[in-house]
Amino acid sequence: MDPYVLDTPxxxxxxxxxxxxxxFRPKKSALAYASIWTEQGSPLLVLSASLAKQLQHLLAQxxxxxxxxxxxxIDDAVKDLLDQGVQHIVVAPLYPxxxxxxxxxxxxxxxxAVNNRAGDAISIGVLPPFYAASEHIDALQRSIANHLPTPxxxxxxxxxxxxxxxxxxxxxxxxxxxQSGDCCTTPSQAHATCYRHQALTTxxxxxxxxxxxxxKYSVSFQSRLGRLPWLTPYTDQTLAELPSQGVSHLxxxxxxxxxxxxETLEEISIQGRQxxxxxxxxxxxxxxxxxxxxxxxxxxxSLLERYTTAAIVDTSA
Numbered sequence: 133m134d135p136y137v138l139d140t141p142x143x144x145x146x147x148x149x150x151x152x153x154x155x156f157r158p159k160k161s162a163l164a165y166a167s168i169w170t171e172q173g174s175p176l177l178v179l180s181a182s183l184a185k186q187l188q189h190l191l192a193q194x195x196x197x198x199x200x201x202x203x204x205x206i207d208d209a210v211k212d213l214l215d216q217g218v219q220h221i222v223v224a225p226l227y228p229x230x231x232x233x234x235x236x237x238x239x240x241x242x243x244x245a246v247n248n249r250a251g252d253a254i255s256i257g258v259l260p261p262f263y264a265a266s267e268h269i270d271a272l273q274r275s276i277a278n279h280l281p282t283p284x285x286x287x288x289x290x291x292x293x294x295x296x297x298x299x300x301x302x303x304x305x306x307x308x309x310x311q312s313g314d315c316c317t318t319p320s321q322a323h324a325t326c327y328r329h330q331a332l333t334t335x336x337x338x339x340x341x342x343x344x345x346x347x348k349y350s351v352s353f354q355s356r357l358g359r360l361p362w363l364t365p366y367t368d369q370t371l372a373e374l375p376s377q378g379v380s381h382l383x384x385x386x387x388x389x390x391x392x393x394x395e396t397l398e399e400i401s402i403q404g405r406q407x408x409x410x411x412x413x414x415x416x417x418x419x420x421x422x423x424x425x426x427x428x429x430x431x432x433x434s435l436l437e438r439y440t441t442a443a444i445v446d447t448s449a
Contacts, residue, residue: 134201136237139298161394168397176393177202180226182424183391183432190433193440194218200238210245214254221246222440224259224432226390228268229330231294232302235261259439263330264337267431271422272334273341276385281417286348286379288370289335290404291388292395293353294327296361302326328363334387354386354404355395371404375412382408385419390428392421 138145165174172178177199184197194216198209213221223242227234239258246254262268276287296310303309308322309329315322316329323329332351339349354367374382384404386396401418408416422428 134233134237136240137233139232139301164394164398167402168394174393175397176391179391179421179423183429186424186426186429187433190430191436198242200234200241206238206241207245207248210242210249214246214249219253220255220257222257222259222436224436225261227388228261228263228334228390229291229327229388230261230263230302230325231327232298233294257439259436261330262435263334265431265435267434268428269334269337269341271425271428271431272338272385272387274427275422275425276338276383276419277342279417279419280383281381281415284381284383284417286350286374286382287339287342287344288367288374288382288384289331289338289349289351290354290367290370290384290386290400291331291351291363292386293356293362293366295358296363299326299328299363331388338387354399367400367404368407371408371413371416372411375408380412380414381417382413382415383417383419386421390422392423396421 133142133145133149135142135145138148140148168175170178180197180199184195188195194213196204196209196212198204198206200206210221221242223239225235225238227238230236239256243256246256280287299309302325303322304325305320305322308315308318308320309326312318316326316332320326331353335349335351339346350365350370352365352367352370353363356362356366371382384400386400389396396418401416405416405418
């Protein structure tokens with residue numbers, strides 16, 4: 133029912149959720165989660181908690197972990213910080229690329245929680261998308277290099293998909309995104325909020341850092357739902373087509389996520405591997421997300437410290 137995720141009028145969202153989602157999706161999702169569940173619980177929560185714990189050792193400020201739709205909740209995290217006397221909250225959405233359905237809704241939820249408890253007494257800052265930050269690119273490059281199989285024929289960057297409508301609606305110019313074949317490489321202020329541009333940029337920078345030729349990697353988008361046009365090419369179709377293009381040994385990395393979850397561990401490592409092998413591929417290797425890799429922990433700490441310092445300077449000015 134989140135309007136940033138399902139961007140239709142409320143009555144239509146309710147109809148879609150009640151008639152088409154709730155009758156079918158919970159059972160399917162439960163089976164998918166069961167296939168990746170661990171003794172410690174949800175991989176996403178376990179890995180995120182480990183990241184937060186290690187990050188706390190590097191930061192002098194109070195830190196709280198929150199999930200947009202789960203536990204620990206954003207409201208509980210805000211309460212925890214306020215109970216510690218915090219007067220300025222920096223929101224760090226753990227999504228490298230901007231999307232309203234991830235970043236905007238998370239920031240809005242924090243803002244609502246703060247306003248409900250403290251109003252204007254608490255100021256809020258937001259860590260910008262770090263899709264091209266050197267700390268992020270360096271950590272990704274090293275992680276991929278450490279996990280690439282030998283041999284491998286191709287590296288696929290698979291990002292969570294978005295409806296094309298989300299891309300055009302986030303375009304502040306109203307006339308750039310998806311209006312031409314080279315919109316993502318033609319400079320525009322729209323790139324500051326363009327998920328597709330940022331995904332392609334992350335992929336290019338990582339591929340350059342790895343020394344990959346253009347033919348050795350590609351980009352696709354996964355997890356589409358419904359019949360509306362979503363960003364292409366689709367990951368499932370790409371996985372089915374690569375074997376016919378001479379790719380026998382494939383590596384897949386999912387840079388839209390910094391922690392492994394259902395979309396990586398089940399959708400790619402289980403479903404995706406089956407699609408690839410049934411099409412004639414021999415092996416699919418899922419490159420782990422950054423998770424709690426020490427280089428990423430230090431990189432995120434550096435991003436936060438640099439943002440906080442810059443914010444203090446701007447406020448002083």
